[in-house]
Every structure is written in C-alpha cells, then in structure tokens.
Amino acid sequence: MAVTIKDVAKLANVAPSTVSRVIANNPRISEKTKKKVKEAMRQLGYHPNFIARSLASQSTQAIGLVMPSSADIVFQNPFFSTVLRGLSEGAHVKHYALHMTTGKTDEEIFDGVMQMVQGGRVDGVILLYSKVEDKIQSYLRERNFPFVVIGKPFKNVEEITHVDNDNFRAAKDVTEYLIKLGHQQIAFVGGSLNMVVTVERLLGYEKAIREAGINLVNEYIVHEQFLREGGQEAIRGLLSLERPPTALVVSDDLMALGVLNTLNEIGLAVPEDMSIISFNNVIIAEMSRPPLTSVDINIFDLGFEASRSLIQLIENPKEPVKRIIIPHQIVERSTCAAPNLR
Structure with missing residues (x-):
C-alpha cells in the first residue's frame, strides 16, 4: 500500500x-x-507526487534549456556537459526537472521553445548562449515569460537577468600574458561572430594589442566552430600566412586541441614553435599533450547560478534583474613560453 x-x-x-x-x-x-x-x-x-502538485498549482516544476545548435554538435564540447551539471544541481535543490530542446536547425529549436512555452511544459527557460541576433530572446520578452541567459545579452542588457564571465577582461588578460612573454605576432581564434562571447573576447584581444603598441593584423583574426575541426582549420590557415603568428589566443579548449593535433602532425613543437592559451579549462586542457594553459571560467558555477536565478524569478515575478559575473583565472600549464627568435 x-x-x-x-x-x-x-x-x-x-x-x-x-x-x-x-x-x-x-x-x-x-x-x-x-x-x-x-x-x-x-x-x-x-x-x-510532483505531477499531482503541478496540476494543482499550475506549475510544471520544470525548466526549459535552449542550446545554441543541435545537441549532437553541442555535446562534442565538454563545456556543455559541465554547465549542465551546474544547472542540474541548482534545479535539484528546488526539485525542478530540466527539459531540453532537441532541434537540429535554428527554426526547429525556435519551434521547440514555442511548444515548451505555449504548451505549458516549463515554468521558465535558460538560454545556454547569447547571440547578437536571437529571435528566441525577443519571443520570450514579448510573452513576458521568465528566462535567464548564460552570457551577456547583446540587447536590453539592463532588463535581462544573465550569468556571465567578464569575457572582455579575460581575453585582454590572456593577450597581455602572451605579450609579457615577448610575443608580438599573436593570433585570435574565435567562434561565430553572431555569438556575443566571441565579440567580447575579440574586443579584449584587440584592446590589449593596441595598448601594447602592436599593429593589429587582420589575417591573425580567424573564426571557426567551437569544435576540434574548427581549430584544425584555423591553424592551417594561419600557418599558410607569409608571416605566421608565434602565439594563439584560442576561445575554446576543444578548438585548441585541434590546433595541437595539427601542429603535432606537421612537426611543430608547443610551446617552442607556437604558444597557445585557451578558454574553459575543461578536462581536455589537463589531458592534452602538452597540457594546455587555459582560462578557468568556472563553468559549473555559470550553470548553478543560472538555474538558481531562474527559479527565484519563477517563484517571485517581481525579483529584480540581476547581472551575475562569475570570476575567471588563468591556469598555467605547458603551452606558453617566450617566442623562439632563431
């Protein structure tokens, strides 16, 4: 019984x-x-019996998660499994379940969000990214539906609760780190320019280059997917330049792994022939050969604070808008050294 x-x-x-x-x-x-x-x-x-409770209270006790692209691509990158652990733990504290979009295209993802919202399947939504142009944010704002962004909103930043790192400062810090080692030919390998994180980090990189009195070389700025293949494509293009860079700021550890693989294949040594510093500090950074110097952006905390903030907003619609900045720190390993001037 x-x-x-x-x-x-x-x-x-x-x-x-x-x-x-x-x-x-x-x-x-x-x-x-x-x-x-x-x-x-x-x-x-x-x-x-949370199902019975949700029927009585008109609450689903569920949070919708929106990915930046199809799940089969997203989950190749350890960033998302780590941020999901943080989201899950934050939701578990208040007995909320997580409901994930599964579309393969932007249109399918948008349709999935509409079904979640209009079908009453979730109480609020977390966007695991921030785009320069994003009709999902516009749709949620128009409906006055509770949502939180992981990343800095491109528009209406003062009106949207978001959890982020200071990506401008982080990119400026790592570029200055390489400059202090003696590098002047420093390239930037980022993701899509439709992603606000890429824009912020690019601006930080450019600021550090200009403040150091170094000429900004447009050919040293490359944009690829946040995948290993993206890093491989980026380094092949940079090495084909008449004057290749001596150091790289790479926006993602998985991309940096692709860079390391390609350099190893063609017989260039890291850090003797090329210095690399990347972002995220996921397990790849520790296990790569050589181990990557990487910026720890505390991914778990990004997820945990995002779910906690959304639940507060769901339970109290008058909750004030928050901007939560998660600290970052450079974790030094073995991929950075002074340039080889021979």
Whole structure:
C-alpha cells in the first residue's frame, strides 16, 4: 500500500498540511520541523507526487534549456556537459526537472521553445548562449515569460537577468600574458561572430594589442566552430600566412586541441614553435599533450547560478534583474613560453 502524507504526518507528529508545506519548502516552517518531517519521509520511503502538485498549482516544476545548435554538435564540447551539471544541481535543490530542446536547425529549436512555452511544459527557460541576433530572446520578452541567459545579452542588457564571465577582461588578460612573454605576432581564434562571447573576447584581444603598441593584423583574426575541426582549420590557415603568428589566443579548449593535433602532425613543437592559451579549462586542457594553459571560467558555477536565478524569478515575478559575473583565472600549464627568435 502506498505511503501517504497522512502517514508521514502521523510519524512526525504534525498536521498533514505541515507536511505539504515542508514539501513546498515554505519559509514559514521552522528548520527543526522540516528536519523532523524529512526524517519521517526518509524512514517511510515517501516521495512527493510532483505531477499531482503541478496540476494543482499550475506549475510544471520544470525548466526549459535552449542550446545554441543541435545537441549532437553541442555535446562534442565538454563545456556543455559541465554547465549542465551546474544547472542540474541548482534545479535539484528546488526539485525542478530540466527539459531540453532537441532541434537540429535554428527554426526547429525556435519551434521547440514555442511548444515548451505555449504548451505549458516549463515554468521558465535558460538560454545556454547569447547571440547578437536571437529571435528566441525577443519571443520570450514579448510573452513576458521568465528566462535567464548564460552570457551577456547583446540587447536590453539592463532588463535581462544573465550569468556571465567578464569575457572582455579575460581575453585582454590572456593577450597581455602572451605579450609579457615577448610575443608580438599573436593570433585570435574565435567562434561565430553572431555569438556575443566571441565579440567580447575579440574586443579584449584587440584592446590589449593596441595598448601594447602592436599593429593589429587582420589575417591573425580567424573564426571557426567551437569544435576540434574548427581549430584544425584555423591553424592551417594561419600557418599558410607569409608571416605566421608565434602565439594563439584560442576561445575554446576543444578548438585548441585541434590546433595541437595539427601542429603535432606537421612537426611543430608547443610551446617552442607556437604558444597557445585557451578558454574553459575543461578536462581536455589537463589531458592534452602538452597540457594546455587555459582560462578557468568556472563553468559549473555559470550553470548553478543560472538555474538558481531562474527559479527565484519563477517563484517571485517581481525579483529584480540581476547581472551575475562569475570570476575567471588563468591556469598555467605547458603551452606558453617566450617566442623562439632563431
């Protein structure tokens, strides 16, 4: 026979309504009572029926996640598995489930978001990216539907809650790091210019180059997909230049792995012939050969804070707009050194 709220209430010596309030995490219930009720639930093996609760409260207890592109491409990059762990943990604290878009094209992803929102499948949405042009953001704003962005919104930045790093500062920091080592021929390998993170990092790179009095070489700026193949394409193009760079700022560890693979194939050594510094500090950075110097952007924290902020917005529509900046730090390993001037 199924265990009920009444059974839990009897064991905990409280009213059934108190058990319901504990399950709903009502702030009016004391921590002592919550602990007693949760212990009774554990002893009896009681699990709340969240489907029934959602029907009663008109809440799905679910968050929609929107990827920047199709899932089969996205999950090649460890950034997304890490940010999902943070999102999941933040949602779990408040017993929210995660519902992911699965479209392969921008149109399919947009249709998926509309189905989630208009079908009442989720209480709010998290965008795991920020684009320069994004009709999903416009759609959610028009409907006044709760959403949070991981990244800096390109428009209406003061009106949208978002969680981000200071990508301008981070890119400026790493470019200055290479300049201090003696490099002047520094290339930038970024993703699509429709991604705000690429724009911010490119601006930081350019600022550091100009402040150092170094000529900005347009051919040293390359944009590819955030995939290993993107890094491979980028380095082949840069090495074909009459005066190839001696150092690279690469916007993603997976792209940097592609760069390392290609340099190894053609017999160029890192960091002796080419210095590389990248972003994200995922497991690839530690395990590559040689291990990558990389910017730790605390990806897990990006996800955790995004889900926490969205749930606050769902539970209190008057919650003020937040801009949460997650700190970054350079993790030095073995891919940067002074340029080989021979």
